[in-house]
Amino acid sequence: MMWKKRNRKKDAISNFVSKFTTQDTPISTKTKKNFEILSTAYLANNDDLILLSINQQFGAAYIETIVNDKKIKQILDYLRKTSSNQGQDQLEHLPFHHSKETRFENIVQALTRGSCVLFINHQKEAIVIDIQDIKERALEEPAAEATIKGPREGFNENxxxxxxxxxxxxxxxxxxxxxxxxxxxxxxxxxxxxxxxxxxxxxxxxxxxxxxxxxxxxxxxxxxxxxxxxxxxxxxxxxxxxxxxxxxxxxxxxxxxxxxxxxxxxxxxxxxxSMFSLLQAPDDYYDSMYIATLLRMVRFGALFASLLLPSLYIALTTFHQEMIPTALALSIAAGREAVPFPALIETLFIEIIFEFLREAGLRLPKAIGNTISIVGALVIGDAAVRAGFVSPFVIIIVSITAISSFIIPNYSLGVSFRILRFAFIFLAATFGFFGMVWGLLVLYLYLTSLRSFGYPYLAPHAPLFPKGLKDTIFRFPLFQQARYPKFTVDQPSLKRFPAKPNPGKKNREKDD
Amino acid sequence: MRITHGQMTALVMLVLLVQIYAYAPAYMAEHTHQSLWIPLLLSIALSAIVGWTMLIVSEHYPNESFVSVLHKVIGKFLGNIVAGLYFIYFFILFIIHSQMIVTTFKTLFLPRTPMSAILLLVLILALYCSFLGIEVLARASNMVLILLLATILLLIFSVIPEIDPSYYKPIFPQSSDGLLYSTLISFSNYGQIVLLSTIFPFVNHQKEKRKRSKVFGGILFSCFLTSMVLVVEIGVFSPFELQRLQYPTVELITLIQIGEFMERMEIFLVTIWAGAMLLVIGIFFTVSCLTMTHMLKKPKESKALNILLIMIGFASILQFVPDTTNLITFIYGQWVYLSLIFHAVLPVLIGLFFFIRIKVMKHGKS
Amino acid sequence: MVKVNKMPLVIFCLFILTGCWDRNEISDINFVMGMAIDTTDEDKLRVTFQWALPTQFSTEGAKGAGSQENTDFSIEADSLTRAMSMLTEISPRTPVYSHMELIVLGEEVVQKEMENVINVIDREFEVRRTVNIVTAKGKGEDILRSKTPFETVQSTGIQKIITMSNQSSTFRDVNLNDLFIHVADPDSLAYTPVVETVAQSGLEPTETGGQNSWIQVDRVIFFDKFKKQLELSAEESKAWMYVLGKVEDRTVMEIPTDKGMLVTSSVSQKSKPTIEMNGDQPSVKYTITEKTSIMDKPIDMTKSEMEKAIEAYLSEKVTETIKKMQEENHDIFFLRKAIRQQYPQQWKKIRKNWPETYASIQFEVHTKVTIEHQNALRKDKIE
Structure with missing residues (x-):
């Protein structure tokens, strides 16, 4: 038993990509030899590797696609001047930020990161100058998290x-x-x-x-x-x-x-x-607390709508018709009169079509994207109802669900609720409201048991700290939020700033 | 992760908030008619005494599980027996609550769905709860409690206009017939306060001070609130009508009408109740699993034991209380008396032993 | 380990979730909106069900709702349960009673079969406790097959007449809950409003019924333990409402005075019974207060004169009704219940010979009328 296990472990290690390395050697004192090793052992078949030998004294190696052209020109110019005049001593005072390396592994590593390596004849050390220049995108406003009053810049890839x-x-x-x-x-x-x-x-x-x-x-x-x-x-x-x-x-x-x-x-x-922080948008802090509180409640409602609305429709129309007000029940029934499918299939059908549209919209170039929305709205929505394929109510329900899933500020949270929605649809189609409440409780217990870096995921609601609620569904004014969220700092007594609502009312009123 | 006093209170409150208005009103109205408030008050007082005793005993041995508290108070052998009895007690409560929710949904909303399907769903949730442990349940209980409280308050306030005050007259009963039985019925509900002593060991004592009065305030509030539901039912239905109703609270909800559109809400309110009920089932199952593991002195909770217990639960529900009639005859025929052992006899026994032990210890010291 | 544990669970969940046992599509439902119960000559029940056609409730259906489709169906059966199950024999959609708005009891049912009928309704959880219940003058079937203005479904129309537009205070709306409560009480009478068909041209009662007649609700009928006891006239019903203190606001009353006709509109009305016991002999005092506004008044009649005139008129009407009920031994003012609640000890003795006690009760009626405002829109008539 024992030896088998050990064998497998050995195999596993040698299977990793990162373990394919050439044997590490110290650099040679001859520039030419070094160039040879680089171009054959390490960086063979790399056509963007540039190897230059200057005055038979220096050898410069760099990968031209990731270095700064201007800097390389400066370095080369400097080297040409140096070699003809003073010689090596001047290299000690190289006017570039540099380091020294002796082993090939490190040198190759530096090369691939965009450094220029200088080999000097009769020297055991090579000089490494970092002149990396990677093309980066300009700073743009983040598309997924746009604000109205906030700053317009977003991160880029660098x-x-x-x-x-x-x-x-x-x-x-x-x-x-x-x-x-x-x-x-x-x-x-x-x-x-x-x-x-x-x-x-x-x-x-x-x-x-x-x-x-x-x-x-x-x-x-x-x-x-x-x-x-x-x-x-x-x-x-x-x-x-x-x-x-x-x-x-x-x-x-x-x-x-x-x-x-x-x-x-x-x-x-x-x-x-915590989950509630995912429902906060930057604009909450850039606008008045009243609108922020209202919007957060709207988002909270949207969270539930995007999770439960289709299943609510199914549960109400196929299990608990007695709960719908009579007139509404009759008009839903009238809408469904010509529809041949049960409500579950109907809802799933439109939900899946909507997912198609959403995926298509993501992939399509912007110019064609508009076409898709027209096709989606007109052809599928209207025609499906007219053809007696689905009832108008399902279209309304699925559209509201879709809209509300876009209200959730955090994309990943929206996506996870999109997945959960299907689970709820099936639960509602089997057990009606009982299935839904069962699912909700399981979901709630599950979320309660989750932690993010040890911090309870549903805090400050579960566990409940009434003081922490100032920045969840409500957004209290900034001066009331002097305390740090519980558990995120080591000292519970630590405060962010002295909480004063107003910097003093010393101003005389002008009309006095 | 330990729980706080608030969370412990929420757990116990939740347990006390879900059951009494389900079937009891009809039986209590049958025996005491309009003077239903007397047994309610009596049983709340009794439960308060029992709860207080258990709380004091538990506070004396902080951070020790209920089973080891029993060992210390009444000795190894007796302690094991009592712990075993309490395990059975929690398990029976788990079974009663499970069947209650299953039978309610089956009779009222899902008549054609096989009982075992609903029951399986309930038991899966209970099993999941026991895997998560009492800490997670405690954290979740706060919001569920708030939701349930809001629902009950909504129910009470929205049917107040329907109350006919004359149904409460005469206020004092003419004879004491049935008073005892009614008190037993409501005590079999409010007596579940003994759950306190099994949850108490999880409370974090290092971080928090004692909050006896707050804990008790919360618990008594939930007792009074559920009593209010019963009292309101008398006022709305009259004692004569209330006697006939199997599900008086559901029928009470059907009477809610706020404005032109807020009516037909029973499924919504019953759903919220069901959520709380499911959580309570989880609590009872988790607690009985805990008592079992402590009794067997297993160092860690084993999932196999929980699964075994759930299977026993499933089988015994199908065997002993397969439908509403069986459940009701069990509760109002036997459980009302049986529960007295756990709600009164054993707590008194533990209290007495504890009292003597403390006295002896004090004497020994002086 | 984790995977092994979860797989059976997932399969199991799928297994559970594939059965949709209680599924019942909303378009496969027959919404029964009203039910009328009559008896036939062969001692059978004749139950008329009325349902709603969903197409009439959608916007598209409303446009072309010219064709009147049959939405009533009568079934003769031995019992109500049987009739309800027979409805499924003719209805392609499952009948659902949870949206029912009206139950009409035929005049003969009230005399013979009421207990059985009500018990069946009581057992049916689908029938909500808020369903309105009325007694028909004549056949209940005719009521459902006649017309009410504005509404497509007759039952809804009658239900709205009863609950929403009541300004004549000649009846109280009764739903199943009220009826059950009154029936369950051993010392109480139960009551329902009375519905009758009238000719379309005027409020004349008609015998024919059917499509050409309309509906009128204008008085109350009383039962004792599912047996019809008496039917009040419209006048008496109004007096009864005054005694109960349940007169609706805007109830119009015309009072003949020496100087001419006085027309009032009620603003609010209350009544307070005071029962006193002299040994085993109760005496009852009603204090009836009303706030009204004047809609029309004779010339030169002062406010206090008007108040006095109204008070006198009211107490006359009320005393008259009480007298009559006392003579005929009808406890329509729920005195037995009130005495039981207030004097439980004495009630035990009184109960046995209630009719005699009732006949000898001293009634006192105090009326107190306040005129809130005088609303005459036009000037007094110029002589």
């Missing part, structure tokens, strides 16, 4: 830009930026940001531990990181927040939460989160 977007909102040395590389092949930069002294040390070290445990060959998007670090691997709802908005991330960091930037994705992760 992690350095993203860090600077956050740094420019918190000019403070307490903002900690910790970098690490994840992905044994891709070597993607992952940066963790938090506000030292505010963020719970327990959570910070837990996140670090979880990040260091990740073993994967490549990281394409932040969502992949998210699936490795969340508390419950199979959770259907998002347990780690993600946002494209620097202002939102900065605000979360200020609340003692932790942000994780992954190079190559504009979506920055943050946590711990």
């Amino acid at each position: 992690f350095k830009t993203n860090i600077s977007l956050i740094r420019k909102r918190i000019f403070n040395h307490h903002l900690k930026v910790e970098k690490r590389k994840i992905g044994t092949v891709s070597q993607t930069d992952v940066v963790m940001l938090y506000l030292d002294g505010v963020a719970s040390e327990e959570i910070v070290s837990e996140v670090k531990k979880r990040l260091s445990r990740i073993e994967v060959d490549a990281v394409q998007s932040s969502n992949q990181i998210q699936s490795f670090i969340k508390d419950h691997s199979y959770a259907i709802v998002p347990l780690v927040g993600s946002s494209e908005r620097p202002d939102k991330i900065a605000a979360n960091i200020m609340e003692g939460k932790i942000a994780i930037i992954v190079d190559g994705t504009p979506f920055v992760l943050y946590g711990p989160i």
Whole structure:
């Protein structure tokens, strides 16, 4: 038994992509030899690798597609001048930020990250100058999280830009930026940001531990990181927040939460989160508390509508007709008169058609997108009713459901509720309201049992802290939110600022 | 994760809030007519005494499970017997509540659905609850409690215009016939307060001070609120009509009419009640599983035991209380008396032992 | 481990979720809106069901609702249960009674079969406790087959007449709940409003019934334990409403005075019975208060004169009715119940010889009328 297991483990290790490496050797003192090793052993078949030898003294190697052309020109110019005049000594005072490497593994690593490597004849060390230049997209307004009164900039794919977007909102040395590389092949930069002294040390070290445990060959998007670090691997709802908005991330960091930037994705992760924070939109904080509270209630209603409306329709029309007011019941019955399918099939049919439309709308170029909406609205909606395929009420129900699922600010939450909706449709079609309440209670208990970095997912509702409710369904004025959310900071007595409603009423009224 | 005093109160309140108005009003009205408030008050007072005793005993041994508290108070052997009895008690309550919700839905809303299908759904949920553990249930109970309280208050306030005050007269009964039985009926509900002592060990004592009065205030409030439902039912239906009604509260809901459109709400309100009821079933099942594991001294909760218990539950519901009539004859024929052992005899026994032990200990010290 | 545990659960859930046992599509339902119960000569029940045609309630159907379709069906059967099951023999859709709005009891049913009929209705959970119940003068079937203005379904029309537009205060609306409560009480009479068919041209009672007649509701009928006891006239019903203190607002009353006709409209009305016991002999005092507004008045009649005139008229009418009921031994004012509630000890003795006690009760009627405002729109007549 024992030896079998061990054998399998060995096999498993040698099967990883990252384990294919050439044997590591120190660099040679001859530039030519070094060039040879690079172009045959490590970077064979890489046509964008440039190897230049200058005055028989220096050898410069770089990959031209990821380096800054201007900088490389400067370096080369400098080298040409140096070699003809003073010689090697001047290299000690190279006017570029540089480091020295002796082993090929590190040098190749640096090359692939966009550095220029200088080999010098008769020297055991090579000089590595970072001149990486990666093409990046301009800062744009995030499409999925647009605001009316908020700032217009969003993250892009470059992690350095993203860090600077956050740094420019918190000019403070307490903002900690910790970098690490994840992905044994891709070597993607992952940066963790938090506000030292505010963020719970327990959570910070837990996140670090979880990040260091990740073993994967490549990281394409932040969502992949998210699936490795969340508390419950199979959770259907998002347990780690993600946002494209620097202002939102900065605000979360200020609340003692932790942000994780992954190079190559504009979506920055943050946590711990609760489900109610996913129902908050940035505009809530940029407008009056009254409209924010109203809108949050609307969103809360939309959450339930997107989850339950189709199943409510099925339960009412096929199980509990006595609950519909008589006139309405009769007109629903009249609408269904010519429909040959049961309400379940009817609803599923329109729901699935709607999912088709939604998927199609995502893939289509914008110009054709309009056509799809016309086709969807006119042809399918109207014609299906006229053909006696579905009843007009189902169209209304599914449209309202669709609209309300777009009201949910967090896309991932909307998606998970979209999936759950189908479960509720089946429950309602079998047991009517009993099935629905059963499903709701299971869902509620499930959500209650979830945690995000150890923080209860439904807090402050379950467990209930009445004081924490000031920023959930209601949005109290800012001066009332001086306390940190419970559990996210280590010291419960810590306050964000002295809570005063008004900076003093010393002004004399002008008309006195 | 430990629970707070508030969560413990919510759990016990929820348990007390779901049952009494289901079938009891008809039986109580049959025996005491319009003076139904007297047995209600009496049983609330009795339950308060029992609850208080259990709370004091539990507070004396913080962080110890109910079974080990029993061991310490009345000795290993007796303690095991009493713990076993309480396990049976919680299990019976679990069965009663499960069948109550199943039979309610089957008779009123889903007549053609096979009982076992509904029952399976209920039991799956109970099993899931027991896997999640009492902490999650405690956290979930707050919102469910608020919802249920709001529903009951809505019900009470919306039928107040239908009340005919003359139905309460004469206020005092002419004879004491039936008073005892009615008190037993309502005590068999409110006596479930003894659940307190099994949940109490989960409360976090390091972080919180004692909140006896708040805990008790909440529990008594829920007792009074459910009593209000019964009293309102007398005023709306008259004692004579109330006697005939198997599901008086559901029929009460059918009378709700607020404005032109707020009517026909029974399924909505019954659904909310069902949600609370399902949670209570989960609580009872979890608690009986806990008592069992503590008794067997297993270090960890084993899922196999829970699954075994759920299967026993399924079989015994099908065997002993397969329909409404059986359930009602069981509750009002036997359970009303049987529950007295757990609600009165054993708590008094534990209280006495505890009192003596404390006295002896004090003497020993001085 | 996790996968192994979850797979059977998923399969099991799918298994459960595939059976839709109680499914009943809304378009496969026959919405029974009203029910009329009569007896036939062969001692059978003749039950008339009335249902709604959904097409008449949709916007498209309303446009072309010219054709009158048959929505009533009468079934003769031994019992109501049998009749209800026979309805499924002719109805392609499942009859559902949860939307029923009206139950009409024929005049003969009230005399013979009422107990059985009501018991069947009581057992049916689908029939809501808020369904209005009326007694028909003549055949209940004729009531359902006649017409009410505005409404497509007759039952809805009658139900609305009873509950919404009542301004004559000659009856109280009664739903099943009220009826059950009164029937369940051993010392109480039960009552329902009386519906009759009238000719379309005027409020003349007609014998023919059917399509050409309309509906009128104008008085109350009393039962004692499912047996018809008496039927009040419209006048008496009104007096009864005054004694109960349940007169609807805007009830119009015409009072002949020496100086001419006085027309009032009720604003609010209350009544307070006071029962006193002298040994075993109760005496009852009614204090009837009313707030009214004047709609028309004779010239030069002062406010206090008008109040006095109304008071006198009211107490005359009420005393008259009470006298009559006392003579005929009809406890329509629920005195037995009131005495039982207030004097439970004495009631035990009185109960045995109630008729004699009732006949000898001293009644006192106090009326107190306040005129809230005088609404005459036009000036007084110019002589």
